[in-house]
Amino acid sequence: MDFFFVVFFLIQFIRKRLNTAVVLPEWDKKLLLARYTAIGLLAAFYMLNESTLVHWLWYPFVLSILYTIYKEKDFESIRSTVQSLFPFIAVSFLGDLFKLISPTQYKEYHDYFDVAKAFAFLWMLALWYNFQKQQKVLDKEREEQKRRDEENEAKKASLEYLVAERTQELTIQTMELQKALDELKATQNQLIQSEKMASLGELTAGIAHEIQNPLNFVNNFSEVSVELCQELEEEIKKTEIPDADKEYIAGIISDLSQNQQKITHHGKRADSIVKGMLQHSRTSSGKKEPTDINALADEYMRLAYHGLRAKDKEFNATLTTDFDSTIGKIEVMPQDLGRVFLNLFTNAFYAVAEKKKLNKDNPTFENYKPEVKITTKLFGGKLYIRVSDNGTGMPESVKSKIFQPFFTTKPTGQGTGLGLSMSYDIVTKTHEGVLDVSSKAGEGTEFKITLPVS
């Protein structure tokens, strides 16, 4: 009877503590089987006459259960609890053994055994109770630990989120800074460039002013000298000297007059260069007025084309226009901007003509079609004008100098080197725009004018 309770509760205890029904289903089945066996043994004890034999059967049964619990790893956590059964089993076994060996003497000590058994049972219960209590404390601690872990986990997650967020912010900041730095560098380059151009322009204008005055004298005096020569000629005729002498003197005067004319001619040439230089400092007398940019560009394109055609009958080029018809009229200084167009187109036509001339005998260029193109586009409050050609293009070394006054690649006498530097001034200063160039040697050049539209 007592064994039944012990076994029954032990099994109950194991199933509950280890939650075998869920965690260890295999063992659960075996435990249930053990329970039925215990019930069977109990039934057999009461129903069969062989109660002593059945009673002894409890020992192998209980020991086999304990052995299993001791041996199997799955039951490690409750091993100590099982130990509490040992005193009870030992006392019962000793009592039963004594009863078997000498039943008469057993009767005499029967009470002692019962008391010992009761103590062992109580001992077992006390241990169980204690274990249960400890288990509860442990459970509570485990619960607490779990809660703390979860809390830490949550904190960790939130920290990681914060770190990620901060990292993201820093990355964005870095990118923004990098962008700002790039922009600054670009602006700085632009500033240096425009400062360079401005000081060169001023220098050029300064030199021009200094040269203009003496040059005026050269021109004026040479002109007046021509007149004087004529007068001299007339006066000589009046004098009475031999005709041979008259002729000789007339010859000298004629040479003198010719020399003066040469001086005047070259002086005028120098004067036109100086005039070009002076354009740099000229505070533009023109006023901004609403202008049809497309018509202006077209006009100067044709002007430049026919200008070159007049000098070179062989020359031919395709003129392509891609005008934005929505531009309407824009406030510019038409004469100044016209000069810019004229310079850009003249250069473009020169570049395609040169390419054709240079590759006259080259069969790969047999189908070369010189083309000069103008594109206008109004977009986002800005007017974009592109003048491109498929001419000779230029290397980087030339490209970096083209806006400097007096820089020219044309042969002496054919270019003053002032066209583009002036165009640069007109676009950037008077119109507050941007003049930019891109070019590839041997392939072509594109000039880009960007004008703000108020």
Add this chain to the structure above:
Amino acid sequence: MKILVVDDEPDVKALFEQRFRREIRNGEFQFSFAFSGEDAIQYLEGHASEIVMILSDINMPGMSGIELLKTIRKDHPMAPPIVMMITAYGDTDNYEQAMKFGADDFLTKPVNFTELKQKLQERYEG
């Protein structure tokens, strides 16, 4: 007609004398020269009534042509000579200033002598 030419370049004298050789010989024009604004003022003190016309450069060291013009207009309001300004800087600023202070005409360098001769003769005849 007596004309005073004011310019800091001494060669202007030779140039004018040669350019207007015939007119000078005919007695149409009579030229005097001053090589600075101060010189011109000094000259005018003695010859104010003789001078009919003044041709003055604007950009001169010391007293500029504009200052000279102002002084002339202030000191001789009653018998004002004709004043023509000549400058290498043909910009609007100079032109407007000259006109504001009472210049009669405005020429740019290099001087077109044919045009100048014509203008002078118009004044002479008128």
